[in-house]
Amino acid sequence: MVHQSPRSSAEYEPLMRRWGEHFTCIAPDTPGFGQSDPLPGAPEIGDFADALGAFVDAIGVGRCAAYGFHSGGIILMALLKRQPARFSAVAIGGYAIWTADEMRLFGEHYLPEFHPAPYGEHLAWLWNRILEQSWFFPWFDVRDAARLSVAHADVGRVQQAVMEMLDAGNAYRAGYGAVLRAPRDIPDPDAPCPPTLITAYDGDPLQAHIARLGALPPHWQAHAVATSQQHQNESLAFLAARAGDAPCPPLAEDDGEGWVAVGDTLLHWRGARGADALHLHAPGAELTNPAPGGLAIDAPGHGLSDRAADPCAAVEDAARALGAGTIAWPAPPPGDAALLYPDLTPDRFGGHLLRAWSAARAEALFAPWYAADKVHAIAVDAAAIAPAAIARRARARLRAGDSAAAWHHLLTEMDQGE
Template sequence: MRITRHYLTIGQRRVHYRMCGLGPPLLLIHQSPRSSAEYDGVMQQWGERFTCIAPDSPGFGQSDPLPIARPTTEDFADAILEFADAAGFSGIAAYGFHSGGIFLMNALKRHPERFVALAVGGYPCFYPHELDDVGEAYLRPFHPQPYGEHLLWAWNRMLEQSWYFPWYKPEQARRMSAPHADPVVLHPQVMDLLASGDAYRHGYRAALSAGFDVPPAGADVPPAFLSSYSADPMTAHIARFPPLPRGWETAEQPDPAAHAAANADWLARYPAPGFTPAHDADAGFLSVQAGGFDGLIHWRGKGDTLSLHGPGRSLDLIGGNGLTIDLPGHGLSDPWPGEPPADWAAWQAVIDAVCEKLDAASVTHEPLLDGDPDLLFPDLTPDRYGNHLVNAWALLRAGHGFAPRYAVSRETMTPLDDGAMDPERLAREHLALIRSSAARALHIARLSTR
């Protein structure tokens, strides 16, 4: 089942969301520091029963942060309700995991009339002495560093959160029951952290400093389902809950798959009113079938000239307000199915299809880098130790002073632009390169047109 992606502007803030499925609408709120991409698998399963709508929380994924220096639980909860209003919900059935569930619980407690039903995975009930473990020490500042030091921290911080709770206390008493070191699982989590930057702390801080917002037993509130699975450290918290309101249930499942199935079954008992979600008209994602490509193309801007980024880059590196896209296998666009084509005809077919949909009359291209495509764009497949992240950073840093960027010598030195080594600039270029699964193929394809 296909997931579509959209933007929705609320005031001055743009929100990105994913949508999938048929049936009554269901709002999904992700945990920190993830994005709505966390729910890709769930949406494809639950899409048989619901129209799943999953926004990126403020400051996460592709959503703008809140214009608040230190947002609270209430601020994030209010942002959920603002999105629901703008999207078109008239009654909210929702699921949230960890901090996503914390924000939803706060919203329901203060505005129960807005909800039809709520399911939460891993809702916490901390003892006072445990709160020290999830305070500011849990929220290390995160800023790009000149030599990529932040990448090593990001990889290992996300890796070891499956080993210890909290992640920064590697002690025997803190061991988790289901540790892993799977780069396929870890890489998208780290990419979400890199995309959020230091804003990741706002969502965490707001959630971890929240009070216990479960309404008292006598409260007049819609039904809720509070559950978890065995390996989740929040599972033990269920036994700490005080008496719950009428119609509220708790459960423990053996694993994430059983947890997902139980929550879907429970939510199906409380369908929300249907509606057609709203989205922006001046940016978003086009469905394109051309040249063997069948997927979503990310686009932005206005004009009759389509500006295309170079291999391993993305539209946000071009700048300006003109019409731009992320080419397949780059930026936020979908990858090519199978091996990316090194034949320019396939790429041209996609570009032509985009031009037709967006009424573009002409196309411009960023210049190609000089050098061997195999060395310009080495294999950056995620590995166990996160070396792919550091290698990409080092390659980009060298590229600002040498051409080709893999050859460092007196003869290959190039002028160093002002700001070229700015860590924030390198971080944007790094995200684009790491996201690029078709950079080498695009470079070869463009070389063939010379």
């Protein structure tokens, strides 16, 4: 399952829960998005297709069914054309065929540079750019003629896309740009290739592109549908009828990073299993790369770890599962917990992003960060006040949300021997 740009595999989680009744669902972050490293240089669509093929080989999957939406469909099509034997069937949601005028418009405005600014002003742009992506297409073409029928102001959906864009940073331009520049890559009508379904629902700006597809290979279908649910249902039925019933092979995993299951909770870890100690970070932060031979996790509700009903028990269970000798609990940071962790609940206007940024900036100048006076001033560290460093801390705070205060409370109790 290959996601669209500038998103990540996280967008597929609800769909994977439903489709998981029929398949083993695997959704990688494409290079430069989510938790995947970017490709070097100035990659084109073929480089992303090759990376996808290499990923499938690395985890040990052979011939399989595949699904991609928008940009994900472009990447899949590029790999399908190069290596058709990889796939038993492919379903795509909206396949773009850009005109020369559209390409020129995108090239001029669609992919601005995205870098952290010292005072967080880039966050105001980001929030509104993602919000208005559902109002107009392209997002910057604010005219009645460019309005979309699927406009919304769903704060949860905007927040997820914003967080994914923060993960990608300026690398979003390479991945997004490659798919925007990709040519019509549909195989010739007489080329051997797996059966493929292309659909697009009402309100999808790529629905009109179905008429631009041209001649298709045999056993291919392309048509408009009314709703996103119909698109998903038809895609599922198409893939399920052609995927075969071979069991998924054992999947290769990274031996230096992953998730450990503690009941229904998944905790993200990195380092070496069996290390002497499992290291934990402060509230509102997230794991950093441990020293060689070390082991660290994102605390429950922080970074890439799920929340846990009993964070202490979850950490202890994770330590046992990972073979850690001891747990290196951090001391709670000094200060009033009610002030250390401002409310970062997403709001309609994106104000929570600036609250996170302001706290992350101030903590490089004062301790505690909210006590902005001479007594609490700390030496200025140029590295800590650099916009990229503030961006990392602000993103960690946003990921943690109210879990930061809960983690602080737990550490305080442990520090006091309760």
